Amino acid sequence: MLAELKGLNEECGVFGIWGHKDAPQITYYGLHSLQHRGQEGAGIVVTDGEKLKGYKGEGLIVDVFNNGQLSDLKGMAAIGHVRYATAGGGGIENVQPLMFRSQTGGLAIAHNGNLVNANALKHQLESQGSIFQSTSDTEVLAHLIKRSGFPLLKDRVKNALTMLKGAYAFLIITETEMMVALDPNGLRPLALGRMGDAYVVASETCAFDVVGATYVRDIEPGELLVIDNGGLHSERFAMSMNPAMCSMEYIYFSRPDSSINGINIHKSRKNLGKQLAREFPIDADVITGVPDSSISAAIGYAEESGIPYELGLIKNRYVGRTFIQPSQSLREQGVKMKLSPVRGVVEGKRVVMVDDSIVRGTTSKRIVQMLRDAGATEVHVRISSPPIKHPCFYGIDTSTHEELIASNKSVEEIKDIIGADSIGFLSLEGMVSGIGRKSTGEHCGQCVACFTGKYPTEIYPDTLLPHEKC
Template identity: 45%
Template sequence: MLSHPFDDDKLREECGVFGCIGVEDAANFVALGLHALQHRGQEAGGIITHHPETGFHSAHRFGLVRDNFTKSGVIESLPGSIGIGHVRYSTAGSKGATQIRDVQPFFGEFAMGGAALAHNGNITNADSIRRELIERGSIFQSSSDSECLIHLMARSFQKTIPERMKDALRRAEGAFSIVAMTRTKLIGVRDPLGVRPLVLGRLHQGWVLASETCALDIIGAEFEREIEPGEMVVISEKGVESVQPFAAQKSRFCIFEHVYFSRPDSFFGGRSVYETRRQIGVELARETPVEADLVCPIPDSGTPAAIGYSQESGIPFALGITRNQYMGRTFIEPSQAIRSMGVRLKLNVNRALIRGKRIILVDDSVVRGTTSQKIKEMILEAGAAEVHFRIASPPTAWPCFYGVDTPERENLLAANMTEEEMRDHIGVDSLKFVTLDGLYRAAGEAGGRNNSCPQYCDACFSGEYPVAPHDMIERGFTPKQAAE
């Protein structure tokens, strides 16, 4: 089963993490939180809990949360008032390439007791760490870079698990948000640049950690604050203890969280993701005007930007394309004939609305360009007079190495073609992207991008990596700076 067999032309956030402490039947809340974070990973998920009388309990499954953790007996097998969970995509692209042992959270038994860990992001020096650990006798069970942290913790001489985690993370480079647990503590950590998100919430007398605020909403938890870049929080019955195990650095939060990854009802930095996406559409309309009859989103991720484009341009907004909300992942082994239908299985054009009209299609990004071509063909077949693409992000010309499933650079359309060449390749009347400055303005930076000290991580657009991707360089990747 392909992890996204009919939608392989999008960047994929690889993970979502959730944890809670001080609540009755923690597994119920973890399952609900993971359900709210399902958009961050639909291939597999796992939950680990602890009960003071029966110890640690775990369940790891392939597939969706709703299909695995709502079945009778599964949640009942996960007792306790503390628990963490994880949902994932894999960069391998197929379930067959992923073993159940790769599914997080991971668990380790240490001298001072057991601990479980769930990780969102990517450790960019994991290959060298893994080689070193194997040479010293460590035996790995998974292909995940996250397991390196468990082995580094095992080799630390610190007396507590939080201190061992600090030791391990000081060796790690890249981007990470981590939710971990011991028998009595819930731990949350963000990397020094704060590339990947993590928020703290309050649920009655308990506490919650999650990748996004939408996961707090589903369980009725109150948002407290974001975990700061480089911060570790250790939560126990005594409350929340905050420490800073890393040297202070300027935040470089992933700007693609605002463009696509996060749910539109989440917020970061006090800013609504929906409002940022709507404002991207406003910037697009100002930067790339065109005469047309209708502004139509490519659902669902293009909708807020299309609304903003319509509002700013005065061109009517219309739902010219309808998504089949019930397709999901139900085609387990589709035939080649069915697979060749591609996006037609999930998207359908409103012919009566489109016929004879000049259409502006708004999407969040162009990666390989294959989906854009197919949608263009559907719109023209429906009788559109003109098709204009407006993209709510700059051209994606560089791969991400910080926890996002990105094609290799040679497979990124913008890495190999100019904007005009992309327009001709897709076959539309016009193709325009929001500028990097426009994207920054939409995200609340009135002056646009500070080129000498960028406010966000935008490496997928700019090629400027805030943390050197050492593993990938070792494998032959040439960064922009070296290429120039």
């Protein structure tokens, strides 16, 4: 659905490449394919083997690199980042990659995720003399690395990573090497690819397709990869424990042409729709999905139910983001600007509206009303995930129970609030089965905390204190 209206936002996307003469340009295209993961800022840092150079700015990648900045970046390796800014966390100082310079050399970091012990670590580091230049929890890692006493950088990085709690996929680049790390729970996606003799790393495999790279494997939870001119070296900084890939990556965030742990996102979402049709069948005339992330589930629901799928809602792709404001009235106006019902499809019809999730409920209410205004005689809402009842602390912008409608209202109350004739949420068991991830971990290795309130890591008391994520 429409992330900026819905209140469900992924934080970041990362891309890195080592060993290619066109590294900055390839990184640009890789980030472009990951733009759905963050639209508020973008940046690239390159190395030519002797020094680091970077450029970053606020806005879309095409807006940041729109005046020859890319041609000024020369090097055979690069890391890049696209960012979603949480409330109160804007500003160029928080746009990544974050760069640091010292007498021993430079270092840049790009991060997808959120550290649940960031505030505690910041208090500790500040008491020891550290001064932070941003509100991003990513900066914590740089301070921990610098304070580590090990002689080799990789050992300093491994030592620093053991102090972090939460979700993180890190790319770190120096003048002579690139490091890749994934948290021990594997909460965020991160994949390794090859492009000729070059190594490529990205948050999603769709970036490989865009730049012409070949998928090799997913980064393992608790793994540290060191890539330099000598090749690739894999080490562990922690044992994999309680694997818990974010379920919303399969349900909502990742692009349909991406794969996570060998599972194609489009096929996974179709399976969710099919399971939803089995659990909540309805006598109706037409199925429609809320663009774009719900289309696959809607197709699956239609295939399983035998009810035809139609484009009952059209997304206007030429509306800018400037109208998105923190007031409810403007959010609702934004829905009208972004989505339009197709009267010729829904008029006089009993419509099943398939969506991937409901956060606040205000957007769903507006869409249901738009379908009724367009002549739908009935609107039945089907959601291809369980009710989101609990906040996420791992990099999704839902941090309080108050903003989650399912945390405070029953399913029947939600139906009445959004004005639907009926509503059905996919069961937790149906969601896990539909995704089809093969893992020995709890819930097949998926994080389901936003549905159950059972978090795969310790949640620190000051996690809710204001700090910039990602």
